[in-house]
Amino acid sequence: MKLATLKDGTRDGRLLVVSRDLSHAVGARAVTTLQAALDDWAAVEPELQAQSDALNGGHDEGRISFDATACASPLPRAYQWADGSAYVNHVELVRKARGAEMPESFWTEPLMYQGGSDTFLGPYDDILAGDEAWGIDFEAEIAVIVDDTPMGVSPEKASERIRLVTLVNDVSLRGLIPAELGKGFGFFQSKPSSAFSPVAVTPDELDTAWFGGRLHRLLIVQFNDQPFGKADAGVDMTFSFPELIAHAAKSRPLGAGAIIGSGTVSNKDTSGGPGKPITDGGLGYSCLAEIRMVETILKGAPATSFMKFGDRVRIEMLNEHGASIFGAIEQTVRRYDPMP
Amino acid sequence: MKLATLKDGTRDGRLLVVSRDLSHAVGARAVTTLQAALDDWAAVEPELQAQSDALNGGHDEGRISFDATACASPLPRAYQWADGSAYVNHVELVRKARGAEMPESFWTEPLMYQGGSDTFLGPYDDILAGDEAWGIDFEAEIAVIVDDTPMGVSPEKASERIRLVTLVNDVSLRGLIPAELGKGFGFFQSKPSSAFSPVAVTPDELDTAWFGGRLHRLLIVQFNDQPFGKADAGVDMTFSFPELIAHAAKSRPLGAGAIIGSGTVSNKDTSGGPGKPITDGGLGYSCLAEIRMVETILKGAPATSFMKFGDRVRIEMLNEHGASIFGAIEQTVRRYDPMP
Numbered sequence: 001m002k003l004a005t006l007k008d009g010t011r012d013g014r015l016l017v018v019s020r021d022l023s024h025a026v027g028a029r030a031v032t033t034l035q036a037a038l039d040d041w042a043a044v045e046p047e048l049q050a051q052s053d054a055l056n057g058g059h060d061e062g063r064i065s066f067d068a069t070a071c072a073s074p075l076p077r078a079y080q081w082a083d084g085s086a087y088v089n090h091v092e093l094v095r096k097a098r099g100a101e102m103p104e105s106f107w108t109e110p111l112m113y114q115g116g117s118d119t120f121l122g123p124y125d126d127i128l129a130g131d132e133a134w135g136i137d138f139e140a141e142i143a144v145i146v147d148d149t150p151m152g153v154s155p156e157k158a159s160e161r162i163r164l165v166t167l168v169n170d171v172s173l174r175g176l177i178p179a180e181l182g183k184g185f186g187f188f189q190s191k192p193s194s195a196f197s198p199v200a201v202t203p204d205e206l207d208t209a210w211f212g213g214r215l216h217r218l219l220i221v222q223f224n225d226q227p228f229g230k231a232d233a234g235v236d237m238t239f240s241f242p243e244l245i246a247h248a249a250k251s252r253p254l255g256a257g258a259i260i261g262s263g264t265v266s267n268k269d270t271s272g273g274p275g276k277p278i279t280d281g282g283l284g285y286s287c288l289a290e291i292r293m294v295e296t297i298l299k300g301a302p303a304t305s306f307m308k309f310g311d312r313v314r315i316e317m318l319n320e321h322g323a324s325i326f327g328a329i330e331q332t333v334r335r336y337d338p339m340p
Numbered sequence: 341m342k343l344a345t346l347k348d349g350t351r352d353g354r355l356l357v358v359s360r361d362l363s364h365a366v367g368a369r370a371v372t373t374l375q376a377a378l379d380d381w382a383a384v385e386p387e388l389q390a391q392s393d394a395l396n397g398g399h400d401e402g403r404i405s406f407d408a409t410a411c412a413s414p415l416p417r418a419y420q421w422a423d424g425s426a427y428v429n430h431v432e433l434v435r436k437a438r439g440a441e442m443p444e445s446f447w448t449e450p451l452m453y454q455g456g457s458d459t460f461l462g463p464y465d466d467i468l469a470g471d472e473a474w475g476i477d478f479e480a481e482i483a484v485i486v487d488d489t490p491m492g493v494s495p496e497k498a499s500e501r502i503r504l505v506t507l508v509n510d511v512s513l514r515g516l517i518p519a520e521l522g523k524g525f526g527f528f529q530s531k532p533s534s535a536f537s538p539v540a541v542t543p544d545e546l547d548t549a550w551f552g553g554r555l556h557r558l559l560i561v562q563f564n565d566q567p568f569g570k571a572d573a574g575v576d577m578t579f580s581f582p583e584l585i586a587h588a589a590k591s592r593p594l595g596a597g598a599i600i601g602s603g604t605v606s607n608k609d610t611s612g613g614p615g616k617p618i619t620d621g622g623l624g625y626s627c628l629a630e631i632r633m634v635e636t637i638l639k640g641a642p643a644t645s646f647m648k649f650g651d652r653v654r655i656e657m658l659n660e661h662g663a664s665i666f667g668a669i670e671q672t673v674r675r676y677d678p679m680p
Contacts, residue, residue, distance in 0.1 A: 011596075039351055077419045077595055078419065078458075079417045079419060079457055079458035079459075080457065080458035082528070085525075100524070103522075103523070105523075106523070109523075111523055112525065112528050113454075113525040113528065114453075114454045114456055114526065114527065114528050114531075115454065116420055116422070116592065117419055117420065117457075118418075118419035118420035118594060118595030118597070119592055119595045128491065129591070130491075130590075130591070134591070151468065152470060152676065152677075152678025153678065154678075173591060176591070181524050182443075183451055184440070184521050184526075185451055185452065185453040185526050185527070186454065186524075186525050186526015186527065187525070187526065188453065188588070189587070189591045192591040192592040193592045193593075247529070248528070250470075250529045251469070251470070251513060251529045251532040252532040252533045253533075254458060254459065255351075255458030255459045257458070336491060336492065337492075338490065338491060338492025338493065
């Protein structure tokens with residue numbers, strides 16, 4: 001089953017059931033919003049599934065063309081957005097780029113930050129920033145949306161709580177990170193609103209690509225229409241989603257609709273070293289910070305800039321037949337001038 | 341106007357309009373939940389105000405006795421919970437207790453952490469912890485709930501976005517903080533679910549105690565039924581609520597219903613040094629970490645333990661006539677055993 005949220009002028013939008021090939025959609029009958037569906041999943045899911053089956057079976061009653069650009073994030077706002085850093089390779093590279101050491105424990109204990117979730121961007125919404133000096137970067141990630149999850153849940157039990165899978169652009173302001181982390185309280189201004197893929201899917205839609213609590217497909221990133229990354233989200237993910245959920249729920253329960261992110265997807269090169277650019281036959285990168293780090297290692301200084309006003313990122317994942325699973329996130333950076 | 345949320349078995353509870361003296365309440369007519377009211381405040385507020393006026397005028401139609409112990413937090417779950425550390429005195433003492441230096445910039449730039457908001461505790465709910473070694477502590481704070489707030493808002497404009505004021509117990513797990521902050525991503529497991537006072541009030545209910553973007557009343561804290569703290573929330577608050585809101589909104593807008601906290605209320609002693617215990621004629625403390633720090637300074641080691649199973653904290657604020665403004669937060673720590 002594939003779900004999306006149409007922007008309809010309301011804060012939480014209108015829940016759509018989307019066809020597998022993303023060509024058509026129908027308004028959900030049982031509930032109006034995705035949060036309402038997640039709040040009562042056991043009761044609502046069968047009816048959504050029935051609509052999905054009808055839509056995929058070619059029943060066209062009430063169906064509309066599906067327009068991903070008219071969508072909000074599946075949850076336009078959420079009660080919880082906790083983002084792990086499961087691809088420890090990425091963490092190690094970004095730390096190196098900041099001149100910071102990475103403790104060995106990062107390979108055995110998940111790293112996670114508490115994100116803000118009241119104002120997510122839509123998948124085609126502009127990224128607004130006050131200043132290019134903020135160091136605007138994208139981070140292409142996978143996330144899961146969970147049902148109510150008890151405090152102290154085990155990874156085994158946590159895997160049963162996963163309801164939906166999406167892509168994320170976890171927008172990061174690299175220029176604001178060092179000072180903010182230096183204050184010791186973690187990210188705040190340096191992690192503005194994230195954007196999610198137009199479509200969230202139930203794990204069964206991922207077929208054999210979903211196993212071991214990981215999504216085993218390439219995450220395709222384009223930067224200004226050029227190929228930039230195609231890291232395999234199932235490779236080098238040190239902690240599985242169930243392990244991340246269990247980490248998040250150690251000292252509190254998670255509410256229905258809580259979103260748990262993977263952190264920036266990152267593969268080591270086959271040599272075991274840092275990744276290679278796509279232009280050199282490598283798998284490329286899922287954020288600019290990482291290519292800048294590799295440039296620094298290889299050439300002594302970063303050659304690639306962070307995003308400038310007008311720069312565009314596109315994040316997508318294709319199935320084994322080359323069709324888009326989640327629709328694309330496609331965002332352009334624009335200058336924001338606050339009202340006087 | 342005073343608002344509360346009755347636990348009614350639903351996730352967001354039932355919005356009540358509460359009488360000024362907290363004796364009675366009526367179910368809100370215009371909307372069912374506080375989030376719904378905040379989502380459409382301009383339209384809903386007049387009707388809530390009319391109900392409030394009728395209730396305070398002695399109209400008893402449909403009114404029920406108000407039972408604070410039957411309440412959830414005013415927002416049982418929220419889309420944003422950002423907690424500042426506006427009482428820099430507290431930050432300095434807690435840092436000293438951890439053996440960490442405090443940068444000078446903390447006096448000029450607000451410190452803020454991104455909290456989780458999907459599973460708030462009710463004001464009389466138990467604090468569940470897996471282990472006393474987690475270092476369970478309370479933090480008595482003030483918070484404001486804002487309306488939609490644009491990115492880049494000025495402190496002047498931010499003050500107009502404040503809709504409601506509440507008390508908070510920002511539960512902290514001191515034993516988990518050093519390792520977690522050492523990882524550099526800020527708090528996560530060390531900041532479990534917070535609890536809010538039964539009643540949230542519009543700033544006009546605070547009368548002359550609300551000025552300069554601060555709440556000028558004593559925050560009364562009892563620990564195991566003994567007086568523990570009576571710090572003035574209007575004193576030593578280095579950053580006002582409008583300044584905290586502006587900080588939170590630097591790189592993103594805030595959604596209606598976003599909660600911005602003050603951080604632990606803390607006064608310097610009149611001598612300018614660390615506070616004195618209430619038993620020594622001082623203003624006491626709003627968290628255990630602070631008394632432990634003062635004990636360390638004065639006696640070389642902390643004498644007070646963090647909360648043990650069965651320990652109880654009560655947080656309240658009284659008006660100039662000695663009546664409770666927000667109702668009390670009263671919570672007991674209990675052992676939590678995860679299900680197998």
